[in-house]
Amino acid sequence: MVLAGEMVLAVPGPLGDLLPGGTVQRGTVVAVDGDPGAGATSVALQLAAAATAAGEWAAAIELDASLGGLAAGEAGIALERFAVVRRVPPARWAAVAAALLDGISVVLAEVPAYARVGDTRRLLARARERGAVLVAMGPWPAEAALRLRAEGSVWRDLDRGVGVLAERDQRVHVDGRGAAARDHVALVDAG
Amino acid sequence: MAERTACLWCPDWPVVALRARDPSLDHAAIAVVERGERGLVVIAASTEAAAEGVTSGLRRREAEARCPGLVVAEADPQVEARAFERVACAVETFTPRFVLEEPGRISFPTRGPSRYFGGDTAMAVRFLDAVGAIGITDARVGVADGGFAAMLAARAAEPGAAYVVPLGESPEFLAPWPVAVLEDPEPGEAAELADLLVRLGLRTLGAFAALPDGAVLGRFGSAGTRAHRFARGDDEATAPPAPPPPELIETAELDPPAVHVETAAFAAKALAEQLMARLGALGLACTRVMIEAETERGERLTRCWRHEGALTPAALAARVRWQLEGWLTADDDGSVEELATSGLVLLRLVPDEVLPATGRQLGFWGGDPAAADRAGRVLARVQGMLGHPAVVTAVPQGGRTPGERVRWVPWGDPREPARPFEAVAAPGANAREIPPWPGAIPAPAPARVFDPPPPADLLDAAGEVVTVSGRGDPSAPPARLRCAALPDRGGEIAAWAGPWAHDARWWDRRTRVRRAYWQVLVAAPDGERVACLVAVTAGHAALEAIYD
Numbered sequence: 001m002v003l004a005g006e007m008v009l010a011v012p013g014p015l016g017d018l019l020p021g022g023t024v025q026r027g028t029v030v031a032v033d034g035d036p037g038a039g040a041t042s043v044a045l046q047l048a049a050a051a052t053a054a055g056e057w058a059a060a061i062e063l064d065a066s067l068g069g070l071a072a073g074e075a076g077i078a079l080e081r082f083a084v085v086r087r088v089p090p091a092r093w094a095a096v097a098a099a100l101l102d103g104i105s106v107v108l109a110e111v112p113a114y115a116r117v118g119d120t121r122r123l124l125a126r127a128r129e130r131g132a133v134l135v136a137m138g139p140w141p142a143e144a145a146l147r148l149r150a151e152g153s154v155w156r157d158l159d160r161g162v163g164v165l166a167e168r169d170q171r172v173h174v175d176g177r178g179a180a181a182r183d184h185v186a187l188v189d190a191g
Numbered sequence: 192m193a194e195r196t197a198c199l200w201c202p203d204w205p206v207v208a209l210r211a212r213d214p215s216l217d218h219a220a221i222a223v224v225e226r227g228e229r230g231l232v233v234i235a236a237s238t239e240a241a242a243e244g245v246t247s248g249l250r251r252r253e254a255e256a257r258c259p260g261l262v263v264a265e266a267d268p269q270v271e272a273r274a275f276e277r278v279a280c281a282v283e284t285f286t287p288r289f290v291l292e293e294p295g296r297i298s299f300p301t302r303g304p305s306r307y308f309g310g311d312t313a314m315a316v317r318f319l320d321a322v323g324a325i326g327i328t329d330a331r332v333g334v335a336d337g338g339f340a341a342m343l344a345a346r347a348a349e350p351g352a353a354y355v356v357p358l359g360e361s362p363e364f365l366a367p368w369p370v371a372v373l374e375d376p377e378p379g380e381a382a383e384l385a386d387l388l389v390r391l392g393l394r395t396l397g398a399f400a401a402l403p404d405g406a407v408l409g410r411f412g413s414a415g416t417r418a419h420r421f422a423r424g425d426d427e428a429t430a431p432p433a434p435p436p437p438e439l440i441e442t443a444e445l446d447p448p449a450v451h452v453e454t455a456a457f458a459a460k461a462l463a464e465q466l467m468a469r470l471g472a473l474g475l476a477c478t479r480v481m482i483e484a485e486t487e488r489g490e491r492l493t494r495c496w497r498h499e500g501a502l503t504p505a506a507l508a509a510r511v512r513w514q515l516e517g518w519l520t521a522d523d524d525g526s527v528e529e530l531a532t533s534g535l536v537l538l539r540l541v542p543d544e545v546l547p548a549t550g551r552q553l554g555f556w557g558g559d560p561a562a563a564d565r566a567g568r569v570l571a572r573v574q575g576m577l578g579h580p581a582v583v584t585a586v587p588q589g590g591r592t593p594g595e596r597v598r599w600v601p602w603g604d605p606r607e608p609a610r611p612f613e614a615v616a617a618p619g620a621n622a623r624e625i626p627p628w629p630g631a632i633p634a635p636a637p638a639r640v641f642d643p644p645p646p647a648d649l650l651d652a653a654g655e656v657v658t659v660s661g662r663g664d665p666s667a668p669p670a671r672l673r674c675a676a677l678p679d680r681g682g683e684i685a686a687w688a689g690p691w692a693h694d695a696r697w698w699d700r701r702t703r704v705r706r707a708y709w710q711v712l713v714a715a716p717d718g719e720r721v722a723c724l725v726a727v728t729a730g731h732a733a734l735e736a737i738y739d
Contacts, residue, residue: 034739035678035715035717035719035721036639036676036677036678036721036737036739037677037678037713037715037719037720037721037722037723037737037738037739038719038721038739039638039739040739041638041639041739042638042739045638055562056562057562057563057566059566059570065642066639066640066641066642067638067639067640068593068597068636068637068638068639068640068736069585069586069587069597069599069640070585070587070593070596070597070636070640071593071635071636071637071638071640072585073585073587073636074634074635074636075638079584079585079586079587080584080606081566082584082585083566083570083582083583083584083602084582084583084584084585084599085573085577085581085582085583086581086582086583086599087581088577088581092576092577095576096573096576096577099569099572099573099576100569100570100573102565102569102572103562103565103566103567103568103569103570104565104566104569104570105562151719152717152719152720153719153720153722153738154720155686155712155720155722155738158686158687158688158710158712158722159686160668160685160686160687161668161687161688162688163686163688164633164688164710165633165635165688165710165712165722165738166633166634166635168722168738
């Protein structure tokens, strides 16, 4: 038996304010996308932080090995409960994602270009069956309960030779079912 | 004084094991490689390959370049352990009290056998004859006070001969060895320690041994103390390990009897985890374990395995598995009979040497134990699919750049940082006055850190490459960043900070790196700004990270 409250995962912080009810639905796919530098990775890391904040586990699948471990810690992830699978061959991507969804609450997965729609459908079903959240990073060809698009950041404290990168306002476009029917464009302060 | 110990060493055992399985390789140049942090690295080479300059520690490509026609095989500890069971049986006919250190190396106390055979040298010759009789001719025996000195004595011996260090002379024997040999009993941590000692000018074990105990503990911690004891020729624990209480023995009855290695290994894995969990709860670590099995026909098989440092559940399970392979599997060519003539009915793990755990046990994960169990299982499954090092976890550590400040540790290995967070204070100095890692790039950390960093061009307004002088002064303000990894291959720089000039390892001419870091905001074609971290080394820029 699963209680209604357990069907959602609360997302703390400014990202949570953007999401319907401040939560993501378990058993669904959240697609996160954005140009390099627009902040998509930071958004995904905040979703993983939501899992470890609840005492659960999170994992990430990378096709290369570029996820910043320090940034993961700064996003609030409890690093001892965050595993990263690096340099996954694109051919085995779907099998690894399916295995992780079996036992881990939030799985961040970089989606390879030209991912097969059949694979993505199977992962969708697996996430639903296990009550896990699949955060698809990159172009996601199947349906998703929530689509987050990072649209860029404004760094407040840096000018020509003055200041450093410190605080930023991040624009995230939220698109999804239910409470999130209308588009949200808002600022996330990730400073 | 440390117990008088003999060490029987078969050099390049992985090669011997490989040839035992495939005799056609007898005169071929062979290198056995293992996947490490640097990719595939040679861990053992046949004499034919060694003659061409293939040495352990070489990367696979380099080895192949030095020796055309080199046969490269991946290390398989199970096959190596299985082949070594023959040697263990030969040694067993002389002494029952021996310890398997690793496939290829056995050690045992000499008190009994030496007296019986009339001295250490006579005993060593007997052992070499016995091992020679099963076809291993280049084994060596070293006899000294303590296991570490005996291991080095075996290394000093000629092939097929013995090297006996006279009683009480082990410290003198150890003194001239370079500190790098400390890596052998305990790789990893000890390698860094050896590296540090060399930089401090302590090049030999003798020089390290001469330091006072208290200073070693204060400066190098418990790992340093352990290495210091090795260097002094005193490698027994200061207090003799207490005999473990009988309730720590873990027993599993196998019904139906296990005939296949897989079945027995499955039971053994659970047993190993139970044992380690029980020891962990008591704050104990295990360094030596007896693996016992009984067969349907009442045979009792026993082997003792040791691990420097402390056994982790995974390391223990691997050793039990190797041993079961040895007992339950006959060699393909029938040269070795299976030792167990019938299925195993009982499996027992007896912790033979337990010590108070000194912070090497696995960390406390926190969180829901059932969730931890589920997560552990699926991560182990992914490691099974892609290899142990494919699944990693981030461990924050000291350093200056975002890449340096995280160590990626394979899942399941101890989460220990390689670099301390704080700079080490000189004695008497106020620790607060020493800034941790001067010149560190300030927070926030970039979410994408590239390894290796893609090359880039950092240009000034005139289109010239921006350089940074040794004093940290830039030639001109940066105006443009070009890099294939950026949208539209980069663009104008709208704002910047830096440079942070780093002069890393200035004390070592070979590894010294001078580098300058810039934080830049690059204008993307759609009017957005991409925040990047750029490193400039000797005039060449690279895109280190993106603040995604």
